[in-house]
Amino acid sequence: MKKENSVPTMKDVAKEAGVALGTVSKVVNGLPVGESYRIRVEEAIEKLNYQVNSYAQGLKANKTYTVALLIPNMQNPFFAMLAYHINLSLLKRKYRMLLCSTDFDAALEQEYVTMVQQNKVDGIIGLTYNPNLVIEENTPFVAIDRSISPQIPCVACDNFAGGQLAAEKLADLGCKKVAFLRIGSSLTNEPNKRKAGFENGCLSRGLSYEMKILDDGAPLEEFEKFLTEHIYDGRLSFDGIFCVTDNLAFSILKMLRRLHQNVPEDVQVIGFDGIRLFGDQDYICSTIVQPVPEIAEMCVELLLQENMTVKPPLVCLPVTYAYGRTTSETE
C-alpha cells in the first residue's frame, strides 16, 4: 500500500528520472554529476515539484537550520524590533526562526532551552530574565542584555555610554539638577550599567543628580509620589529626568502632565531604547537609541559562527541620541 497524494521524495525523483537515489542527492546538493544525468534529474524534480525534506536532512546531519529566539513578548516594541531584525538576519543565512514568547515565565524559558539541547534547533538567542536558567555547556547560545556565564556571549548596546550620553545631553541642554528613574533592580544585567554611566556623566559635567530606583514589583505610583515630593511652590526641583527605558519615560511623561509640569519647558526627559510607534513615526520621546539591526546581526553571527575558537563574552554596540520632543533642542 503506497502513500498516495503525499509529497514527492527523492526516491520518486530517482524513479522518474531513471537514476539511482544517490545521484539525485548529488544533484540536489550540487555535487559533480554527469551532465546528461543532471538534466534528467532536474527535469524530474521540476516535474514532480520536489523539494528536500529538511527534517530528514537534519536527522542525518544533526542540523536543522533553525534557531530559537527566546523573548518575553511582542508587546514591547523593543522586543518586537529585535525579533524582526533577528528574523531578517537569520533569513539572510537561510535559517528559520522559532519564536518563543516566554512571557517572563521562568519555567517556560527553561522548557524552551531544554527543547533545544536535543538538536531540535541549532542554537538559541535569548533575552531572558530568569537568573537560574540551566544551559548545557555545549549548547550554542547567545544572550542579549544579560551575561549568563563566561562561556556564553552576551550582546548588548553600550549601556554605560548610553547613560553617560544622556547625562551629557541634559547638561548640554542646560539642565542643572537631574534625576535618574529606574524600575526593576533585582537582576544584574547590562541595562543596569545605564545608571553608572549616567552618574559618571553627571559627575564629569558637574550636574547634581538624584536617583529613584524602584523594586521589581513596585507600583509605578511610587514615582509619582517621588516627583510630588520634589515639587515646591508648584515647581519641580529637577529640570531634567533620565528614565531607564522609553516605556518608563512614557509613564513619567503622563505623570508630569498630571502634576502640571511642562515638558520640555519645565523639565526635559530622556528615555532609552529608541521606540517609535509603528516603527516609522517619530520617537515617542527624546531617547538613547539602541542599534537593533546591528545587535541582531551580531547575535546571529556569533551564534552561527562555528570555527571560532574563542567567542567574546560581551559585545557592546554603540548607541546614539535622538530628539523626540521631550527635550529643548535649539539648533
Place this chain on the structure above:
Amino acid sequence: MKKENSVPTMKDVAKEAGVALGTVSKVVNGLPVGESYRIRVEEAIEKLNYQVNSYAQGLKANKTYTVALLIPNMQNPFFAMLAYHINLSLLKRKYRMLLCSTDFDAALEQEYVTMVQQNKVDGIIGLTYNPNLVIEENTPFVAIDRSISPQIPCVACDNFAGGQLAAEKLADLGCKKVAFLRIGSSLTNEPNKRKAGFENGCLSRGLSYEMKILDDGAPLEEFEKFLTEHIYDGRLSFDGIFCVTDNLAFSILKMLRRLHQNVPEDVQVIGFDGIRLFGDQDYICSTIVQPVPEIAEMCVELLLQENMTVKPPLVCLPVTYAYGRTTSETE
C-alpha cells in the same frame, strides 16, 4: 567510531535500562508496559537526561508540531499582537511557531508557503498581501484578513460592524459631517468592508459623509491636501473622521495639529485596530478594537482541527469600541 558527547538516543536508554528499543518507545509514548520495566526505563531516561528527537518523530509521523506564521513585520503593533497571541495559542496545544516576517515581499511569502508543502510544518497561518499566492489544495492554511480561496478559512474581525460602529459612535458624539480616510485600496480584503460598514452607519444615522481613498503607493501628504481643501475660515468642515487604521489615525492627528485643528474639540477622530503603546498603555486614539486573542485562538483552532469535514470560509469576530482621547465622551 561512536558519536561521543552527543545527545542520548532511545538506543542509549534501552542499553542503559537493559531493555529493547521498542519498550523504551512505549514508555515514552505512555503505552502499557510492565511496571518493573517502566521503572527501569524511566530511571535510565532520568539518568541520561533523554528527550525524544521530535524531528525523527516527525519523519515517521509526517507531523512536526510546528506551525508557520506568515506576517509582514513586527513593527506594526497589530501584527506584533497577533504574533504574540498566536504563539500563546499554539503553545497551549504544544505546538511550536516558526515566525516568517515577509516584509510584504511576495517572493518571500511564496517561498515560505512552498517550504511548508513538503511537510516541514503542519500548517500555515498567514496574513499576506500577495494576491496571487499559490497554495496547494491539501496544505492546511488559515488566512487572516483576506479570503484566498473558498477552501481556505479566513479569520477576521467583523470589519463591517466595526465601520458601522465607528459611524454610530461619531453620530452619538454629536458629529454632523464626517469623513472616511483610507489608504491602500488595490487588494480586496476584509478590512475593506470597514468602508461599507461606515457608509451604512452614516446613512442610517443621517450623517453626511465624504470619502478620501488613496492608492497604494500614494504619499500620505495627499490627505493633508485633502484636509486643507476642506478648511474654510480656519475651520475644518468635518467634525468627525474615521481612519481605516490607528496607524493612519496617528498620522492624521499630526496633520490636524499642524493645521491648528483641535482634537476632539473641533474634530473627533476614530481609528481601527486597538493599538496601545507597550500593549498596556492607553489606546493611541479612540478606536475600534480588534479581538486579537480571539482571532489568534480561532486561527489555531481552525488550522489544527483535523476532523472537521467542512471548514467555515469566513469567520468574523466581534469588535468593540474604546475611548482614546480623540473623541469627546461625556459620561
Place this chain on the structure above:
DNA sequence: TTGTATGCGTTATCAT
C-alpha cells in the same frame, strides 16, 4: 507483555 525488524527521507560510504 516484550523484543525484533522495517521504514520514514536523506546522506555518505562503499563497490562497481
Place this chain on the structure above:
DNA sequence: ATGATAACGCATACAA
C-alpha cells in the same frame, strides 16, 4: 562517475 546500501532516531507491525 554511478548505483547499491547502511545509518540517522524513532514508531510500529509483527513475531516470540
